[in-house]
Amino acid sequence: MxxxxxxxxxxxxxxxxxxxxxxxxxxxxxxxxxxxxxxxxxxxxxxxxxxxxxxxxxxxxRKEHSGIVDMLFPGFDSMYSFEIARGVEEVIARTDLRLAISSTHHSTELEQRWMSKIQKSPSDGAILVLAHGEPRHFDPLHRHNIPFVVVDHGGELGPDTPSVGATNWLGGRTATEYLISLGHRRVAVITGPTTLPCSQDRVAGYRSALETAGLQINPAFICLGDFSPDSGYEQTNALLDLPEPPTAIFAGCDEQATGVYSALRARGLNIPDDMSVIGFDDVPTASIITPNLTTIRQPLREMGRVATTMLLHLINGEPLDSMRVELTTHLVVRDSCRPLDDAKR
The missing domain is CATH 1.10.260.40 (lambda repressor-like DNA-binding domains)
Known part of the structure; x- marks a missing residue:
């Protein structure tokens, strides 16, 4: 004492x-x-x-710079991760630094193991895109004076943790409002993991749009997914098996929307004539799949650029204007949604 x-x-x-x-x-x-x-x-x-x-x-x-910036993200199996990494690389390419990329393969254990390794490595700083990270997981970085910035974090962050994200609530509301404006009244949503604030915010935006339009929220239309194509496929089949299926589906992300497409086609249904579909993220595949996917653009590459710029300031010992940066999402209209005929409402 x-x-x-x-x-x-x-x-x-x-x-x-x-x-x-x-x-x-x-x-x-x-x-x-x-x-x-x-x-x-x-x-x-x-x-x-x-x-x-x-x-x-x-x-x-007093440590000297190593010339290496580390980046950690959940997996190599996602266009979402690659788009953020492209933004990081664009900024790093304009410096004398080298970028070292690692994946946790969506594993909490591997995430923690990486945190232990970086304490012993000659790293100038880190960009973290984490699926499971909690504030206490960052303690080793704080203790060893390793600056870092978190991108699109899946949990609550402390006020002293630099981070970059997007307006997920607004994106969820905008997606749902667009479908309502086309005449859809039975709008379903397939979520991401319910533990992730980004997923929670998108569903909250969906609910807000329905309530504002005076539409009843049908619990059967809120399907739990995990942002994967498989969950999009499975939950779409569950929606189609309802006595009164939805006329439009809001997928939690574009990759999940590809699973929605597959399920609808397996049932012989046409997009958008039989079902309107909207996604979230606007990864490159959204403009390639047929029909081209209407989606909410999350500026993933810009998020990577902003996070890296923030990290460079920290590496140079410069203060940040803000510890939290939130970039705006917006609607990208393509071919996967259409106005609903009065007879089908």
């Missing part, structure tokens, strides 16, 4: 000498990124003088 009080007293003394708050001293001590360079330098010097930075910590504070 005395040791804890002594350390806090020392931190208070350092804060007074540096002209900052105790939380700022704590952020420097734990290698948080949201401290101005001059302030960080001043506090680090005082921390060292008072013996609060020792051994390996001193080396980390």
């Amino acid at each position: 005395k040791q804890s009080l002594s350390k806090r007293s020392t931190m208070a003394e350092i804060a007074a000498k540096a002209g900052v708050s105790i939380p700022t001293v704590s952020r420097v001590l734990h290698h948080r990124p949201d401290v101005a360079p001059e302030t960080r330098k001043r506090v680090e010097q005082l921390l060292e003088e008072h013996g609060l930075i020792q051994g390996r910590a001193k080396k980390l504070l």
Whole structure:
């Protein structure tokens, strides 16, 4: 107890000498990124003088750049991941840095193993696209003074974690409003994993659009998926087996929409004559499949570019204008939706 009080007293003394708050001293001590360079330098010097930075910590504070930026994403099986990676690479290509890409293969265990490895690697910083990451998973990066930015995170983030995302709630609402504007009243949604905030937000936007239009929300029309084509296929078949199927389906992502297409065709149904379909993401395949998929564009490549630009600022010890950047989604109209005949409503 005395040791804890002594350390806090020392931190208070350092804060007074540096002209900052105790939380700022704590952020420097734990290698948080949201401290101005001059302030960080001043506090680090005082921390060292008072013996609060020792051994390996001193080396980390003074480490030289390795010229390597790491990127971690869930899998190589997704156009979603590749589009973000393309944005990251575009920015890295304009620097002297090299990009090292790794995949967790959607595994929490592999995600944690990677976090352990990067502590020992000569990395200047990391771009993280994580399927399972929680704030506590970032502690090793904070402790070892490795700057990082999280892209389209699937969980809650603390206020000191730099991140880039998109307006998922608005996208879900826009997709549903568009289908309603075409005369559809029986609109179904196939979600992503219910644990992911991005999926929760898209469904919340869907619900909001229906409620605003005065339409009843049918629980049978909210189908649980996992963003995969297989879940799109399975849940579309479940919807078609209902006594009164929907006339339009909002797929949680474009890859899931390909499964919706396959299920409809297996039943001999035509898109969009028999069923309108709308996706989310606007990956390159959306404009290639037949019919071309109407979708909500999530600026994935721009998210990668913005995240990398933020990381470069952190690597250079520069403060960020904002710890959270949210980019706008918008509707891309193609050929997979059509106005509904009055007789089919």
